[in-house]
Amino acid sequence: xxxxxxxxxxxxxxxxxxxxxxxxxxxxxxxxxxxxxxxxxxxxxxxxxxxxxxxxxxxxxxxxxxxxxxxxxxxxxxxxxxxxxxxxxxxxxxxxxxxxxxxxxxxxxxxxxxxxxxxxxxxxxxxxxxxxxxxxxxxxxxxxxxxxxxxxxxxxxxxxxxxxxxxxxxxxxxxxxxxxxxxxxxxxxxxxxxxxxxxxxxxxxxxxxxxxxxxxxxxxxxxxxxxxxxxxxxxxxxxxxxxxxxxxxxxxxxxxxxxxxxxxxxxxxxxxxxxxxxx
Amino acid sequence: xxxxxxxxxxxxxxxxxxxxxxxxxxxxxxxxxxxxxxxxxxxxxxxxxxxxxxxxxxxxxxxxxxxxxxxxxxxxxxxxxxxxxxxxxxxxxxxxxxxxxxxxxxxxxxxxxxxxxxxxxxxxxxxxxxxxxxxxxxxxxxxxxxxxxxxxxxxxxxxxxxxxxxxxxxxxxxxxxxxxxxxxxxxxxxxxxxxxxxxxxxxxxxxxxxxxxxxxxxxxxxxxxxxxxxxxxxxxxxxxxxxxxxxxxxxxxxxxxxxxxxxxxx
Numbered sequence: 001x002x003x004x005x006x007x008x009x010x011x012x013x014x015x016x017x018x019x020x021x022x023x024x025x026x027x028x029x030x031x032x033x034x035x036x037x038x039x040x041x042x043x044x045x046x047x048x049x050x051x052x053x054x055x056x057x058x059x060x061x062x063x064x065x066x067x068x069x070x071x072x073x074x075x076x077x078x079x080x081x082x083x084x085x086x087x088x089x090x091x092x093x094x095x096x097x098x099x100x101x102x103x104x105x106x107x108x109x110x111x112x113x114x115x116x117x118x119x120x121x122x123x124x125x126x127x128x129x130x131x132x133x134x135x136x137x138x139x140x141x142x143x144x145x146x147x148x149x150x151x152x153x154x155x156x157x158x159x160x161x162x163x164x165x166x167x168x169x170x171x172x173x174x175x176x177x178x179x180x181x182x183x184x185x186x187x188x189x190x191x192x193x194x195x196x197x198x199x200x201x202x203x204x205x206x207x208x209x210x211x212x213x214x215x216x217x218x219x220x221x222x223x224x225x226x227x228x229x230x231x232x233x234x235x236x237x238x239x240x241x242x243x244x245x246x247x248x249x250x251x252x253x254x255x256x257x258x259x260x261x262x263x264x265x266x267x268x269x270x271x272x273x274x275x276x277x278x279x
Numbered sequence: 280x281x282x283x284x285x286x287x288x289x290x291x292x293x294x295x296x297x298x299x300x301x302x303x304x305x306x307x308x309x310x311x312x313x314x315x316x317x318x319x320x321x322x323x324x325x326x327x328x329x330x331x332x333x334x335x336x337x338x339x340x341x342x343x344x345x346x347x348x349x350x351x352x353x354x355x356x357x358x359x360x361x362x363x364x365x366x367x368x369x370x371x372x373x374x375x376x377x378x379x380x381x382x383x384x385x386x387x388x389x390x391x392x393x394x395x396x397x398x399x400x401x402x403x404x405x406x407x408x409x410x411x412x413x414x415x416x417x418x419x420x421x422x423x424x425x426x427x428x429x430x431x432x433x434x435x436x437x438x439x440x441x442x443x444x445x446x447x448x449x450x451x452x453x454x455x456x457x458x459x460x461x462x463x464x465x466x467x468x469x470x471x472x473x474x475x476x477x478x479x480x481x482x483x484x485x486x487x488x489x490x491x492x493x494x495x496x497x498x499x500x501x502x503x504x505x506x507x508x509x510x511x512x513x514x515x516x517x518x519x520x521x522x523x524x525x526x527x528x529x530x531x532x533x534x535x536x537x538x539x540x541x542x543x544x545x
Contacts, residue, residue, distance in 0.1 A: 056499075059503060061499060061502060061503055083505055083507065086502075086503060086504075086505050087505060090503065090504070091500075091503040093496065093499070093500055093503075095496060097448050097493075098448075098493050098496035098497050098500065099496065099497065099500035100444065101440070101441065101444060101497070101500070101501060101504075102412060102440060102444055103411055103412065103440070103443045103444040104410065104411075104412055106515075107412050107515070107516075110515035111501075111504055111506070112504040112505060113513075113515075114512055114513055114514055114515060115504060115505040115506045115507065115512055116505050116511075117511035117512060117513050118513060119513065120513055120514060120515055120516075120517050123513065123514075123515040124515055127515060141291075143447075144444075145447035145448060145451075159504065160504075163504065163505070
């Protein structure tokens with residue numbers, strides 16, 4: 001069943017330049033796609049390819065200039081349903097510092113459910129559960145600015161989880177983290193997806209995209225490629241044309257194949273590559 | 280060094296005082312300050328001092344923290360004392376040229392000194408024993424009756440919450456900008472006051488820009504989390520009056536009665 005469905009979605013940013021001339025940039029250009037309920041979709045693309053704009057269209061933070069996007073059947077341009085849409089699709093942003101509202105971890109996690117008018121006793125329950133989920137329960141009374149980037153991002157995820165959404169959009173959640181923090185966050189995203197939450201991950205890192213079930217490749221506001229990670233990352237040349245890489249293990253496997261080492265075609269992860277090599 | 284900064288000056292604890300309804304603590308603090316100005320005789324200060332001492336002991340806040348709250352204003356207190364000692368006319372005890380110390384001057388100085396010290400300790404106890412969030416919730420609750428005449432109580436409280444949250448973030452940002460400018464040869468340490476003030480411009484401009492950027496990000500994140508002002512909003516930690524709050528109110532009322540009585544009787 002599809003959870004998010006876009007039909008001829010277009011989004012334009014308007015701004016006025018110094019000369020007072022009205023300019024518009026088309027960040028998302030007439031695209032259609034659908035995302036299955038419970039799936040884990042990665043969206044990759046260069047800077048400025050429109051992937052963040054697309055993400056913000058998924059929970060009515062931005063309303064399409066033309067075309068439609070449906071979230072669980074709700075048209076996001078229906079102004080009265082905005083809160084329903086945002087409750088269904090939570091979002092985690094890139095900068096962990098700029099999305100934490102409160103000076104105490106648990107108060108921040110409670111922010112979402114407080115806004116939607118959940119009963120205090122239930123908020124307490126949700127906050128504790130969400131914090132345990134991201135393994136930050138012991139830090140519930142701490143001040144967020146004393147935590148590491150990875151920990152802060154886990155708090156932001158807990159804040160999204162506490163809203164009990166059906167889907168979470170992660171807008172480059174690991175871009176500002178160190179490798180350890182990145183691994184922690186990826187782990188949690190996979191865990192959440194396994195629990196049935198539809199995950200949409202916007203990322204720069206091909207290794208992260210390789211962990212998804214489905215990949216959309218964006219360039220210049222268009223979806224240039226889509227398919228399973230295996231299908232996408234086999235098309236190395238096309239990706240190169242879009243200035244994108246393939247995950248390191250895939251690139252290495254390709255090189256090894258050129259050297260005449262016999263390897264299966266479905267290698268995406270380091271673990272898998274190692275497994276095949278020691279056979 | 281910036282990472283060590285504590286928010287406000289809250290001293291985490293689990294005492295009776297910590298658990299009191301923040302609304303009661305805010306009102307009591309305000310009334311305590313008023314009471315200090317009602318007092319006219321030293322006996323009144325004895326009552327106020329004993330009450331304050333009791334609160335300090337119950338709260339379990341170490342004296343070190345109370346002293347820390349007093350330190351920044353020591354200079355102001357000293358200044359007040361000196362002005363009072365030398366400026367008040369009366370029975371002269373000691374004289375040197377135009378400087379003279381009078382009995383009345385000494386008395387007023389001692390009076391003002393005690394009043395200021397009690398006032399500062401009293402109000403710092405409020406922030407020492409109340410979580411910043413509790414404080415803003417309390418202020419919001421106390422201001423909400425004025426919403427009818429158009430006072431945005433919730434918005435004010437939200438602004439305070441966010442300000443508290445972003446003090447360390449902006450400090451970190453400042454630190455980063457200073458280092459970036461120093462790396463390009465900026466000099467913040469030498470020269471006279473005007474030169475140094477001018478040197479601040481390349482820090483302040485990027486800081487403002489980044490503050491706006493942070494605000495934009497935060498607004499987006501708040502919207503994504505369904506923030507829409509105070510419409511149908513609930514709170515995880517509801518502030519509720521309990522028997523403890525009632526007892527505290529009664530005790531505080533007794534204190535006020537004593538202050539008023541000594542003023543009337545003496």
